[in-house]
Amino acid sequence: MITNLLSAGDLDRTDAIRILDTAEELLGVASRPIKKLPTLRGRTVVNLFFEDSTRTRISFEAAAKRLSADVINFSAKGSSVSKGESLKDTALTLQAMGADAVIIRHHSSGAPHRLAQAKWTKGAVINAGDGTHEHPTQALLDAFTMRRHLGAVGGDLAGKNVTIVGDVLHSRVVRSNVLLLHTLGAHVTIVAPPTLLPVGIDHWPVETSYDLDASLEKADAVMMLRVQAERMNASYFPSAREYSRRYGLDTARLSRLPDHAIVMHPGPMNRGMEITADVADHVRSVIVEQVTNGVAVRMAVLYLLLGGAAGESAEEEDSTDKDRV
Amino acid sequence: MSSYVIRGARLLGADPTDIAFDGGVITAVGDGATGDVEVDGTGLVALPGLVDLHTHVREPGREDAETVLTGSRAAARGGFTCVHAMANTEPVADTAGVVEQVWRLGREGGYCDVQPVGAVTVGLQGAQLAELGAMADSAAGVRVFSDDGKCVSDAVVMRRALEYVKAFDGVIAQHAQEPRLTEGAQMNEGPLSGELGLTGWPAVAEEAIIARDVLLAEHVGSRLHVCHLSTRGSVEIVRWAKSRGIDVTAEVTPHHLLLSDDLVRGNDPIYKVNPPLRSNDDVEAVREGLADGTIDIVATDHAPHPMEDKECEWSAAAFGMLGLETALSVVQQTMVDTGRLTWAQVADKMSTKPASIGRVENQGRPLAVGEPANIVLVDPSAKRTIDPRDTASLSRNNPYSGLTLPGEVVATFLRGRPTVRDRALVEGSNA
Structure with a gap:
């Protein structure tokens, strides 16, 4: 499985079907009286939105919360970004706060790729729409x-x-x-x-x-x-x-x-x-159904990017640290 | 000042010979020349000091990116003895006062001659002619006028400028970019811009202006220079114009000779430049044009920017890349090592012709007795892996980072005085 979701072209057929099948399972959660799974408990997901998009933001927010992740909403308006802080400094700040995933919406095409490739954040980067490029x-x-x-x-x-x-x-x-x-x-x-x-x-x-x-x-x-x-x-x-x-x-x-x-x-x-x-x-x-399905699909993406291989390697690092102590 | 003799260097790439100079003037060429200081020229190619028609030194205004002094030092390291400082400074070089200041700063630095370019229009606004005559008559003796960074897009203003500078043998150097066709443009318009969702900068926006300008130059009988030509269509238009006898010259940058737009795919704005990197077919066309003489010169468009203007998302980044310290290596790789140009032709395209277009009398001269001792010694067998930190520029926006390029400047002499010796800058050159 991939570590970031920057482009739909990053997904091969197997990955794509795995996400869709996982979303199929997770769709059921939405119809339960208690719409919550413990999968991402203790993980921090940041919604980094440089462009207004209430629909996409709340969809990601609902997805992360149903997986029990802590969600931080960072919107460009009313933040230091409007005072001229660069994407790099914003990313370093989020990194310092321990973001496990950064969901980025940006008006500039390629900004999520830049964020991931320049390694300004170690968390998984999920493209929530960049300029006129991808979603x-x-x-x-x-x-x-x-x-x-x-x-x-x-x-x-x-x-x-x-x-x-x-x-x-x-x-x-x-x-x-x-x-x-x-x-x-x-x-x-x-x-x-x-x-x-x-x-x-x-x-x-x-x-x-x-x-x-x-x-x-x-x-x-x-x-x-x-x-x-x-x-x-x-x-x-x-x-x-x-x-x-x-x-x-x-x-x-x-x-x-x-x-x-x-x-x-x-x-x-x-x-x-x-x-x-x-x-x-x-x-x-x-x-309207597309909107409902959006939450399930975003849950699947977060689940597979954060709950799978990344979670296992984090545990390995923990055990290594214990060995050193 | 000491007298020097260079032993056994290949003059313009020909058989090894000796060159002696004293008091800033070449005194002997041929075996057995003598001088106080011996310079071993074995394996080196001797060329006349290079002349750049297109440099951004950023002073006054953006001294955090480059100053006249740091730009001059970078130029010397690249083998240049003269650079033309573009007018898009803050304030704009659109008055005699600003151009004289830049010219004087160059002389004080002493690493190369800094020949200011004057703005065509007041504040680069494209509306009202700047006082071109005052700049021409100033101590700086401006002959090249350009709104570079912006196009003189108004056809009437362009026509008047072309006509007006005839009075003092000036030339208009046009940044060919139709503004309406390039609003918000980020990269070459082609399959990749469509895929990446970046606003395209179409070739036709350059070609349409060049076509218009060569026709204007023909109509009013003026001299036109085309800056940083970058597309196959532009080469074909200039070739056609020359065949009609139109007095047009053209330049290509080192980066348009080597790099193409597929580099944009990585989203690193180090590759963001204006005009943008073009297709591989365009790269081949500008190489052909340079080889067959359609393109007269190589000019660097050395454009320093501070780190924060490149360490950001693509659309927020500044346009431009460094070029002075790598230009000769890029030309060697793309044109000499491929057999498309001889070293004598390189001397013509990087020294003689640019000096002639800029009407700089004491630069771009032959390496012959009685001529000024502006000489660069190049080691064509050297290989350099480009490290952006290894620079005399204040900026680091080097698009060749990590590439291994051939050739290295071993020494540069400005009127008989070394500005570079043993592959390193000579400190306190003016002392």
């Missing part, structure tokens, strides 16, 4: 949700068709999803206006299309990405209405999906922009 736990919870609805629990997503629609250029969700879905054997089609596709997308293991209607009929899952209205001002597309007409998911388009297909969205949604309210609340929408 690996989102991809895991998406795959987890797809497995449950597409009859693939316990296995991979081989042969499944996943269509991802929207602002690919600025989306960390899509980068992680493409990597993980590829590892799990799914076939990914990306649909976006040409302005919102990155240069070099022909190197990605995906099919691309500018035509949403042509990409619906074979889809097992459709994932709508958030499109920020301010992209309009930067000439990525002419208007919100034109975007919705060409790339939004409405009931007419929903009706063209196969009967078993599910509708996903990483949230937060712009209702009326990339997805209509009817579709968001439709019986085939699994958007």
Whole structure:
């Protein structure tokens, strides 16, 4: 098992399925009256959030607490970061406080990698979203949700068709999803206006299309990405209405999906922009369930990164110390 | 001042011979020359003192990163006897007062001639021409003008600048970067920028400005210099412009000759530079361009930064890398050891031509009797493993850390006076 989770590309098929299977077991905890396991008792998990994201932060917080870890929330606002403290000094401070895992959300692409590679902290580093780069736990919870609805629990997503629609250029969700879905054997089609596709997308293991209607009929899952209205001002597309007409998911388009297909969205949604309210609340929408599954998947990640090999080696170090004494 | 004779050095890489100099002037070239101090040149290549057209010395304003003195000492260690100090200091070198201060600090240091570059526009703001004539007429005798770090992006301002400096034989050295196409840019735009989610700096943003500028230079009959050209398309545009007889010169940096954008994958901002490291195909294109003469010179773009501006996440880091102490080694590795340039051509591209573009009269001269004794002795058989701490610069942002590079400067003479001897700086050079 890996020691950090920086990129969905760090996970091979075995690791990915192990996380998803573990999450499957842990999902049951949420339905118990007492939603708590003792696994990470005495371990310290830091939520290091340089960017506002209440949803992701509380999901990680709930996951860590259900495993009995001590959770410290460190948000850039109201901390020394807003006074100009560097990422390095923040990390050294957390290290000095004995963080076993640092869950980092950062506006700068690559910041979690920098944190892990520069060895400013010894704890496990978990990427909770970095700039426009990656968001690996989102991809895991998406795959987890797809497995449950597409009859693939316990296995991979081989042969499944996943269509991802929207602002690919600025989306960390899509980068992680493409990597993980590829590892799990799914076939990914990306649909976006040409302005919102990155240069070099022909190197990605995906099919691309500018035509949403042509990409619906074979889809097992459709994932709508958030499109920020301010992209309009930067000439990525002419208007919100034109975007919705060409790339939004409405009931007419929903009706063209196969009967078993599910509708996903990483949230937060712009209702009326990339997805209509009817579709968001439709019986085939699994958007709320994605949130529930997020806690289970994050529990699995924390459990496997902190509770497994790392815990054993910590015990070994303890015994060595005793020998010396 | 002592007289010297260098015994048995390979003049521009040719057969071993002797070079004698006295009072700052070369007095004899050929077997049997004499002097008070004998310098063993066995196995060494003698080149004219190197001239850098593109150095950031950070003084005034950022003396924590580099000063004129420390930059000069780094230059001497790299074999340079003259550097052009870029104008993007704090305050900006956009007045006669600032350029004279930098020029004077260089003379006081005595490790190399420091030739200030004047800003094209007031405060590098791209709107109003700085007093170019006053800088040209100052003691510093400025001939190279550049807003380097920023592009003179307004076509009318660029046209006027190109025209105006004709009155004193100046040149505009353009940092070619279309600003709107590079807002927030972090690295070369290509497959890797898409994968890493870093905002791309597309080649076309450089090429579009170079294309516009060569056409402007042709239209008004002016001299244009292109700073740190980095893409295949830029090489092709300059090649086309030269074939039309347009008076354009171009430079490439050592790092664009050696390094490519796959280094960004590790997220270490030591590799963050502007223009960014490009693709391997671009690296090959700039090597070709330098070999066939499309690119006239190598210039370092030596850009010191304090540690904290590199020890951070990528997007927060400063652009730039050191270059003075490694430039000749990188050129040897990429161009000489590969058979693409002779040492005589290296002398042309790192001494003669840059001095000529900058109109520096007493630098970049031939190693011949009666010429100034600006000489560098290089040991091409040496191998150095680059250690960022082994530097005369105040900064450590060295992208070659850990690489083994060929060649080492054994001695540098500035007007007959050694600034480097036995591979080490001579302390108190001006004494």
